[in-house]
Amino acid sequence: MRGTVAVVGAGNTGASWAGLFAAHGYAVRIFDQSQTAMSRALSRATAAAEFLAHKGLANPAVVQKGLSLIMPAGNLESAVDGVCLVQESVTDDLAVKRALFAEIGRLAPTSALIATSTSGLSITAIQEDTPAPGRTLAAHPYNPPHLIPLVELAPGVLTSPDTLDAAMKFYGGVGKEPVVISRDIPGYIANRLSAALWREAIELVRSGVATVEDIDRAVSLGPGLRWAIMGPHLVYHLGGGHGGIRGHLAHLTATKEGMLKDLASWTTLPGDTADILAAGVEAEARGRSLEELEAERDEALATIILALRQVKPGTLGDPAGLPGDAAVSQRGAAYSLRGGAGSSGDAVGPKERWA
Numbered sequence: 001m002r003g004t005v006a007v008v009g010a011g012n013t014g015a016s017w018a019g020l021f022a023a024h025g026y027a028v029r030i031f032d033q034s035q036t037a038m039s040r041a042l043s044r045a046t047a048a049a050e051f052l053a054h055k056g057l058a059n060p061a062v063v064q065k066g067l068s069l070i071m072p073a074g075n076l077e078s079a080v081d082g083v084c085l086v087q088e089s090v091t092d093d094l095a096v097k098r099a100l101f102a103e104i105g106r107l108a109p110t111s112a113l114i115a116t117s118t119s120g121l122s123i124t125a126i127q128e129d130t131p132a133p134g135r136t137l138a139a140h141p142y143n144p145p146h147l148i149p150l151v152e153l154a155p156g157v158l159t160s161p162d163t164l165d166a167a168m169k170f171y172g173g174v175g176k177e178p179v180v181i182s183r184d185i186p187g188y189i190a191n192r193l194s195a196a197l198w199r200e201a202i203e204l205v206r207s208g209v210a211t212v213e214d215i216d217r218a219v220s221l222g223p224g225l226r227w228a229i230m231g232p233h234l235v236y237h238l239g240g241g242h243g244g245i246r247g248h249l250a251h252l253t254a255t256k257e258g259m260l261k262d263l264a265s266w267t268t269l270p271g272d273t274a275d276i277l278a279a280g281v282e283a284e285a286r287g288r289s290l291e292e293l294e295a296e297r298d299e300a301l302a303t304i305i306l307a308l309r310q311v312k313p314g315t316l317g318d319p320a321g322l323p324g325d326a327a328v329s330q331r332g333a334a335y336s337l338r339g340g341a342g343s344s345g346d347a348v349g350p351k352e353r354w355a
């Protein structure tokens, strides 16, 4: 066992975090104010961890051990007792998170990291009332946390540099790829970029340029595929031929500026957005339920992650890139994936708000 972590707030995000931590050999305590949410989170976390094992993304023996140690906590105090990290994932409400951080800071061991999953609130504001703000930070996952490698780590003004270092090690040890942000800005990196892209995507639907489905296809079949491998800057570096990024800018500055002038620039979502998008998404889903779409997404994500690990060994949770005991605990999965003795057929298988 690698230690104990607490997940406080067990909705979609908390349950997925809990599954990831258990899959990497941590004893996980789940606490939520709702008993129903806690029971649902236990099954979701179990399913997430088992999925990772099934796909060869986690060592089945470690997953089994982790799942034998995952449990609901009766109250916040028992949830955070003796833990090395608290992953707070309650509703995005500043007053609630601030009060919770104050309480967790009082109850958790003085060595524990206290991280918020918040997508849209300021960690500086959240850490304001806690007795140990230096140990707090934002660790923002991308949905679903048990599969998407990115975690954005952001300090509040009172976060200590040691906390960021320790968080880098912790999240790296559970297969995450941490990106550290120098300061606390709304939406971190990935959600700011998503918001910019989505505004234009909405506008293209509203102005009748293309359907919701065709815009989604244009993103996922084109830039999305490249972005899974390289970010926009490196992609454009390659788009500039021998001149690289400078060549790209020299050739295309006027073209890009022409587009920039034409892009949507509204900052309040138009009133018809929900109706237009709901109709488009319903057509695109072609009768598939949310659960079916989620399963389709997760299958494909697992396949892509495994493929990228082959191309970039040591990244995206590949055991070769994990530190110390984390690598040891995950090696079984990698071994079975490569088809060695003990490999299982299944493992190889076709297989906000800003305040």
Ligand SMILES: NC(=O)c1ccc[n+]([C@@H]2O[C@H](COP(=O)([O-])OP(=O)(O)OC[C@H]3O[C@@H](n4cnc5c(N)ncnc54)[C@H](O)[C@@H]3O)[C@@H](O)[C@H]2O)c1
Residues within 6 Å of the ligand: 008, 009, 010, 011, 012, 013, 014, 031, 032, 033, 034, 037, 088, 089, 090, 091, 092, 096, 100, 117, 118, 119, 120, 140, 141, 142, 143
């Ligand atoms: N949903 C996403 O895609 C996503 C992605 C990244 C980060 N986040 C962040 O994760 C956090 C949780 O989001 P979610 O989508 O999982 O929400 P959710 O509504 O699914 O779950 C929130 C849970 O928090 C519980 N809760 C609320 N107040 C509590 C309290 N004081 N003590 C204990 N439990 C409490 C609720 O009962 C609920 O079960 C938010 O901060 C959100 O910004 C969400």
